[in-house]
Amino acid sequence: DTGVSQDPRHKITKRGQNVTFRCDPISEHNRLYWYRQTLGQGPEFLTYFQNEAQLEKSRLLSDRFSAERPKGSFSTLEIQRTEQGDSAMYLCASSIGLASGANVLTFGAGSRLTVL
């Protein structure tokens, strides 16, 4: 499978616990994005990487959220001290990131988080 892979697909946790999601992008893509989607809403931007550099973080990304892409390949998104409001689908996407534009994102199937 050469698409964007996310793991786990579903995570149920108790409030206050930490969770970590992993994303493996398409191998030749140098940009990687994290989005959050709640029911009835479109995806909301959280953060993105160009190779291993984190270039932008949304103000939605509180200090409980941290994302890394240590070797410019896979990425992790960690949420510490989860709250019920963190329940959402966390989508990862990647793109080639051409300087000329045409920044079409390819999405993974998402990791659904439920905080009890």
Place this chain on the structure above:
Amino acid sequence: EDKVVQSPLSLVVHEGDTVTLNCSYEVTNFRSLLWYKQEKKAPTFLFMLTSSGIEKKSGRLSSILDKKELFSILNITATQTGDSAIYLCAVELNFGNEKLTFGTGTRLTIIP
């Protein structure tokens, strides 16, 4: 603040009908507008539009952009039950802001 607004929020039609989905935007430094289809999982790419008045077409789906009036439409003709999905519109800005800003989506339901 950049805004992408889609309408209607939901639409129910019978198989064979034609539908038009709308997307308007208010952003600075517009580069392109993209349409995605989301069924139960990952959004999948449909079209990217960068120039006004040039229709993009793929089978029964087509889309066009109006950069003067700041909107795009997505048309689906002869709808089928497999077209049932959420259709997302997103806008990409110019260099230095290379993320997509999405609308809330239009939920399309096709009744057999």
